[in-house]
Amino acid sequence: MNPVVIAVAITGSVPRKKDNPALPITPSEQIESTHAAYEAGASLVHIHVRNDDESSSSDPDRFAAVKAGIVKHCPAMIVQFSTGGRGRDPSQRGSSLYLKPDMASLSTGSVNFPTIVYENHTFLVRDLATKMRDNGIRPEIEVFDLSHLHGALRLVEAGLLDDHPHVQFVMGVENALPADEHLLDLLLGELKRILPKATWTAAGIGRHQAPVMEWALQRQANAVRTGLEDNIRVTKERLARDNAELVEIAADMIARKGLRVASCEEARMILDLPGRNAA
Ligand code: ZN
Numbered sequence: 001m002n003p004v005v006i007a008v009a010i011t012g013s014v015p016r017k018k019d020n021p022a023l024p025i026t027p028s029e030q031i032e033s034t035h036a037a038y039e040a041g042a043s044l045v046h047i048h049v050r051n052d053d054e055s056s057s058s059d060p061d062r063f064a065a066v067k068a069g070i071v072k073h074c075p076a077m078i079v080q081f082s083t084g085g086r087g088r089d090p091s092q093r094g095s096s097l098y099l100k101p102d103m104a105s106l107s108t109g110s111v112n113f114p115t116i117v118y119e120n121h122t123f124l125v126r127d128l129a130t131k132m133r134d135n136g137i138r139p140e141i142e143v144f145d146l147s148h149l150h151g152a153l154r155l156v157e158a159g160l161l162d163d164h165p166h167v168q169f170v171m172g173v174e175n176a177l178p179a180d181e182h183l184l185d186l187l188l189g190e191l192k193r194i195l196p197k198a199t200w201t202a203a204g205i206g207r208h209q210a211p212v213m214e215w216a217l218q219r220q221a222n223a224v225r226t227g228l229e230d231n232i233r234v235t236k237e238r239l240a241r242d243n244a245e246l247v248e249i250a251a252d253m254i255a256r257k258g259l260r261v262a263s264c265e266e267a268r269m270i271l272d273l274p275g276r277n278a279a
Contacts, residue, residue, distance in 0.1 A: 003262035005223035008042040012229025013056040013085035020232040022242040031069030036244035041251040043267035044078040058092035076264035106139040108151030112175035129160040164197035172208035179208035
């Protein structure tokens with residue numbers, strides 16, 4: 001049985017705590033929410049931090065506090081910082097990478113989001129990739145468009161990325177890629193053609209979370225992604241209790257496919273993160 005990594009994106013950058021009181025905002029809420037998700041089977045946590053007014057933050061002290069709490073309470077869990085997120089000054093998006101999380105998200109191109117252009121200038125992409133390489137951080141390549149795969153390939157060719165990056169397809173963001181099974185095949189086909197050694201996962205936003213996960217598991221994805229950053233509902237009528245409930249749903253789906261949930265140690269093997277921050 002192939003182990004599958006469950007990645008949990010606990011907070012995100014959208015200010016919607018009023019819509020979902022379970023969204024963790026403060027570092028202590030984030031550590032607690034991550035711990036519950038870890039107990040439910042998550043082996044990778046994707047982190048955005050917030051200011052006290054819930055706006056997106058790039059404050060290294062916040063990132064450091066959350067990372068320290070997770071390393072202490074969730075042994076061997078993979079810690080991934082976001083370098084994206086709306087409302088952040090581009091020059092600050094890499095300002096916490098010196099803290100050497102295991103991984104960091106890296107968008108390799110620009111795209112339209114619901115109300116903004118998510119701008120990732122080539123110079124910024126290369127700067128972030130350089131910081132990640134120099135700090136020994138493994139990027140997770142965020143693919144919002146087919147051209148972003150080729151953006152990743154250019155980083156490989158420039159020596160800024162190894163030949164087996166971890167790639168996440170993001171589907172269902174309004175104005176970007178629709179959540180469509182055929183599109184996932186198209187993206188995956190291109191990934192296998194240009195970066196055949198890459199590991200991969202897919203994230204479905206909002207109501208697309210469960211179907212995208214299902215399609216990914218049917219195609220031997222190395223990981224699935226869940227969490228309140230992407231989706232706050234279990235059904236149309238009911239909000240998710242917390243991040244842990246979304247992880248439980250992912251774990252159930254993995255089991256139903258005849259697969260099993262990866263331990264943190266297995267997740268580190270799958271994503272080529274030997275021993276870092278491990279207990
Ligand atoms: Zn994120």
